[in-house]
Amino acid sequence: MTNNIHKKIILNAFDMNSVGHINHGLWTHPRDESYRFNQLNYWTELAQTLETGLFDGLFIADITGVYDVYQNGIDLTLKESIQLPSHDPSTLVSAMAAVTKNLGFGITVNLSYESPYQFARRFSSLDHLTQGRIGWNIVTGYLDSAAKLVGQAGLKDHDLRYEQAEEFLELAYKFWEGSWEDDAIIIDKENRIFTRPEKVHAIQHYGKFYQSQGVFQVSPSIQRTPVLFQAGASPKGLEFATKHSEAMFIGADTPEKVKAQVEKIRAQTIAQGRHAQDIKILVGISVVTAETDALAQEKYNEYLKYASPEAGLAHFSSSIGFDLSKYQDSETIPYQKSNSIVSVNQRFKENKVTIADLKAQHALGGRYPLFIGSGASVAEQLIHFIDETGIDGFNLTRTVAPESHHDFIRYVIPELQQRGRYKTEYAQGSLRHKLFQQGDRLSKQHPAQQFRCHQHAETSTLSHLDKHTA
Ligand SMILES: Cc1cc2nc3c(=O)[nH]c(=O)nc-3n(C[C@H](O)[C@H](O)[C@H](O)COP(=O)(O)O)c2cc1C
Numbered sequence: 001m002t003n004n005i006h007k008k009i010i011l012n013a014f015d016m017n018s019v020g021h022i023n024h025g026l027w028t029h030p031r032d033e034s035y036r037f038n039q040l041n042y043w044t045e046l047a048q049t050l051e052t053g054l055f056d057g058l059f060i061a062d063i064t065g066v067y068d069v070y071q072n073g074i075d076l077t078l079k080e081s082i083q084l085p086s087h088d089p090s091t092l093v094s095a096m097a098a099v100t101k102n103l104g105f106g107i108t109v110n111l112s113y114e115s116p117y118q119f120a121r122r123f124s125s126l127d128h129l130t131q132g133r134i135g136w137n138i139v140t141g142y143l144d145s146a147a148k149l150v151g152q153a154g155l156k157d158h159d160l161r162y163e164q165a166e167e168f169l170e171l172a173y174k175f176w177e178g179s180w181e182d183d184a185i186i187i188d189k190e191n192r193i194f195t196r197p198e199k200v201h202a203i204q205h206y207g208k209f210y211q212s213q214g215v216f217q218v219s220p221s222i223q224r225t226p227v228l229f230q231a232g233a234s235p236k237g238l239e240f241a242t243k244h245s246e247a248m249f250i251g252a253d254t255p256e257k258v259k260a261q262v263e264k265i266r267a268q269t270i271a272q273g274r275h276a277q278d279i280k281i282l283v284g285i286s287v288v289t290a291e292t293d294a295l296a297q298e299k300y301n302e303y304l305k306y307a308s309p310e311a312g313l314a315h316f317s318s319s320i321g322f323d324l325s326k327y328q329d330s331e332t333i334p335y336q337k338s339n340s341i342v343s344v345n346q347r348f349k350e351n352k353v354t355i356a357d358l359k360a361q362h363a364l365g366g367r368y369p370l371f372i373g374s375g376a377s378v379a380e381q382l383i384h385f386i387d388e389t390g391i392d393g394f395n396l397t398r399t400v401a402p403e404s405h406h407d408f409i410r411y412v413i414p415e416l417q418q419r420g421r422y423k424t425e426y427a428q429g430s431l432r433h434k435l436f437q438q439g440d441r442l443s444k445q446h447p448a449q450q451f452r453c454h455q456h457a458e459t460s461t462l463s464h465l466d467k468h469t470a
Contacts, residue, residue, distance in 0.1 A: 003304075006420060006421075007386065007392070007421070008421060008422060008423055009382065009383075009386060009392075009393045009394065009416060009421050010056050010247075010280055010282065010392050010393025010394070010435070011053075011054075011055050011056055011393055011394055011396060011422070012055060012056055012057040012058065012059040012074065012104075012106060012282065012393070012394070012395045012396065013046075013050050013055055013057070013058045013059065013395075013396055013398070013401075013405060014059050014061065014155070014284055014395035014396055014397045014398075015046070015058060015059070015060055015365075015397075015398060016060060016061045016062065016083060016086060016089070017037060017060060017062070017086055017087040017088065017089045017091075017092060018034075018037060018081070018083045018084070018085060018086035018087065019034045019035055019037055019081040019085070019396065020034075020080060020081045020082050020311065020365075020371040021034075021061065021083065021397065022084055022284070022286070022365075022366035022368060022397040022398075023286060023307065023312075023313035023366040023397055023398070023399050024080060024082055024308045024312050024314075024315060024362075024365030024366060024368075025306055025307040025308025025309075025311050025312075025365040026303060026306050026307055026365060026399055026400050026401075027081060029303065029400045030304045031305040031403055032306075032400045032401055032403075033401055033402060034398070034401040035085070038085075038087065040092075040095050043092045043095060043096055044095055044096055044098075044099045045402070046058070046096075046402060046405070047096035047097075047099055047100045047103055047381065048099055048100060049402060049405055049409065050100075050103055050405065051100045051102060051103050052397070052409060053099070053405070053409035054413070054422070054423055054424075054425070054426060055103060056103075056104055056431075056433065056434065056435070057103060057104030057106050057135065058096070058103060058104070058105055058106070058395070059106035059135075059137065059395055059420050060089035060105070060106065060107050060108060060109050061089075061137070061230070062088075062089045062107075062108035062109065062110070062137075062139075063083055063110075063143065063146075064088070064110045064112075064113055064141055064143070064146040064149070064150070065143035065144075065145035065146025065147075065148075065149055066083075066084050066143070066144075066145045066149075067082050067083065067145075067147050067314055067315055067317070067318040068082070068318070069314075069316070069317040069318045069321065069322065069323050070158060070313065070314035070317040070323055070324060070325050071323065071325045072082075072104045072316070072323060073419065076310070076311065076314050077314060080308055080310075080311040080314070081245065082311050082314055082315050083315070084197045085150030088106065089107050089108060089109075090107050090109070090122065090123075090126065093105050093107065093126050093129075093130060093134070094126070094129050094130075096127060097131075097133060099132040101426075102133075102426040102434070103133065104133045104134075104135060104434065105126075105130065105133055105134055105135065105431075106135040106137050106227070106229050106247075107123075107126075107136060107137065108136075108137040108139055109123075109136060109137070109138075109139070110139045110140065110141040110146070111138060111139070111140060111164075111165055111168045111334070112140050112141045112146075112156065112161060112164065112165075113141070113146065113150045114168075116168050116171040116172050116175070116210055116212070117175065117307070118172075119172070120171075120172045120175040120176060120216070120218075121175075121216070121217055121218050122219050123136055123226050123370045124175075124176060124216075124220075124224075125218060126226075127219075127221035127222060127223050127224075127226055128218070128221045128222075128462055131222060131430070132221065132223045132429070132430030132431060132432070132433075132440055133430065133431045134221075134223065134226040134227070134431065135226050135227035135228070135229055135247070135431055136226040136227070136228060136229065137229040137230070137231070138165065138169070138228060138229065138230045138244070138245070139230075139231070140161035140162060140164070140165050141155070141161065142158075142318075142319065142321070142339075142340040142341050143155065143318060143340070144154070147202055151458060154211060155339055155340075155356065157339060158234065158236070158339050158340075158342050159236045161363035161419065162232070162236045162237060162239075162240050163208075163276065164209045165240060165340045166240065167207045167208060167209045167210055168209070169203045169244055169448075170205070170208065170451070171207070171210050171212055172225070172401055173225065173447075173448040173451040174203040174205060174212075174451045175203065175216040175290070176216075176220075176224045176225045176448075177217075177224055177225060177426075177442075177448050177449075177451045177452040177453070178201065178203050178451045178452060178453045179200065179201055179202070179203050179215055179216035179453065180199065180200050180201070180216065180219050180220050180453070181199040181200070181201075181454075182220060183196075183199060184196055184199035184200050184219060184220075185219055195219070196237050196360045199467050200215055201215070201453050202214050202215050203215075203216065203336075219430050222430050222440050223430050223431065223432050223440050223441065224440075224441055224442070225247050225380045225441075225442055227247065227431050227432050228244055228245045228246050228247070229245060229246070229247045229248070229249070230244065230245035230247075230248055230249075231248060231249040231250070231251075232245075232248075232310065232343075233250065233261075233341075233342075233343030233344075234341075234342040234346075237267060237343065238264070238265070239268070240269075241265075241279075242265060242269045242272050242274075242279065243245070243447060244446075244447065244448075246278065246279060246280065246432070246435070246436075246442075246446075247279065247280040247282060247435070248265060248279050248280070248281050248282065249282050249283070249284060249395060250262070250265070250282075250283055250391075251283075251284070251343070251344065252283045252284060252285065252368060252369045255385060255388045258283065258385075258389040258391065259389045259390060262281055262389055262390040262391055264388075265279060265281060266273070266279075267430050272447075273445055274443070274445040274446065275443070275445060276434075278443055278445060278446070280388075280392040280393065280423060280435060281391045281392050281393075282391065282392060282393050282394060282395050283369075283391050283393075283394055283395070284368045284369075284370070284394070284395045284397060285344060285368055285369055285370070285371060285382075285394045285395070285396060285397070286364060286366060286368050286371070286396075286397045286399055287370070287372075287373065287378055287396060287399075287407075287408055287412065288300040288303060288364075288370070288371075288372045288399060288404070288407075289371075289372070289373060289375055289378050289406070289407050289411045289412055289436070290374065290407065291374065291411070292413065293372075293373045293374050293377055295374075296372050296373050296374060296378075297372060297373075300364075300372050303364060303399055304363060304364065305362045307363065307365040308365050309358075309359040309360075309362040309363060309365060310359075311365055312358075312359075312362030312365045312366055312367060313325075313358060313359065313362060316344075316358065316362070316367060318340070318446070319340060319344050320338060320340055320341065320344055320345045320348075321336075321338030321339060321340030321341075321345065322338055322405060323337050324355065324358070324404065327354075327355045328354070328355065329354065329355045329356040329359070330354055330356060331354060331355055331364055332352050332353065332354050333348050333353050333354065333358070334348065335348040335349040357375055364399060366397060370396055374411065375410075375411030375412045375413075375414065375415040376377075376415045378411070378412045378415070379412050379415035379416045379419060379421075380415075381414070382394065382412075382416070383419060383421055386421075396408060397461035
């Protein structure tokens, strides 16, 4: 515990390009403005707000597909706006980057339905435009509805999705790390040389899922590879996440279980040849705060009137892959094998959970742990949680938007700062450098290093990189 005493808390806002994200139903609150999600100034205002609170990043979740498992349809999903409609998150980034200097952007993209080349190009371009503030939350998807929408027969098997992800990453690393040398671009007008041809290399990839041959179209951005986020929790997911990711989200549970998960992640990261601290571990939370504990409780009670635990359950049904509307409140939910989020589903095997338990957990429409109180008491609870579990920070969901972010910045941030547990100014540099203080690029231990091209291509030991002599 003692080594955590001065650990500064990493803080991301956790949001989605939609009305309902995690805390369902709160869009009906009279002060909630999330219905404005399709307006650019909703996002630029949010980005600026977060920067006043020195947030490390805005993390934007995303889902391909719709939640159609609960009641075997989408009526409730549409009525309650449970992540439907939801828009592409990457479209928001340039505008938000233009009005901020330091805020990072963690953007979720489901790789299963992307072409690695087009995706790598888009994220490189964003890393250029944001001057190294881009992160990618790597997800593989868990909805049958998504597979059908993109014209596939159904969702691929859970572990096969991770196998495909492994190859997707390898190819993306080749594009980001292996095609261009750092000093390729010289912009020499006199000699009419923009890029030195000998410094740009074709990559080759002939794999099980993907083929590619040629030169990447984007020159190296500040970070080259975006900061990699992941949330794998199944055995296969954990193996993938501890190999590749630089920040991991874990589902919050009791502090004891979170601590055990943190220790597992740290041990597995070391087993992958990396350092234990190469991965920042974050937990999703919701907070309701005000001037005093009593006022915060009052605010919470008021929010409850608008929240929809049932919409929370409908969302959860899609996460686990079976219909929770079939059970009465008092019924224990039986474990059923499914192909969706294996790790979440696992809890029904381990614990007796009733529908009433789930609804109580979803009181505010979402399943994340809730902290209620004055700024001082929330700050104390968060610090305690960090020190007890060994995590590095939080993904803060919104409740009533944008009120809950304003409240957090007004009441909680100063209390964290007074306790020496939150920055008082931004560090300089890219998102990766801000997080690790070790430069803009992936660490030496990261597996992507094997795909890097070296400064002198002639002496490169990389067999898979062809020298490009255009
Ligand atoms: C905090 C958190 C945020 C997540 N955000 C998304 C998301 O935006 N989109 C998505 O498809 N999956 C999301 N997931 C699900 C993960 O991608 C992953 O499926 C899940 O953590 C379980 O891992 P497993 O597939 O190894 O069981 C999230 C998970 C967590 C814990």
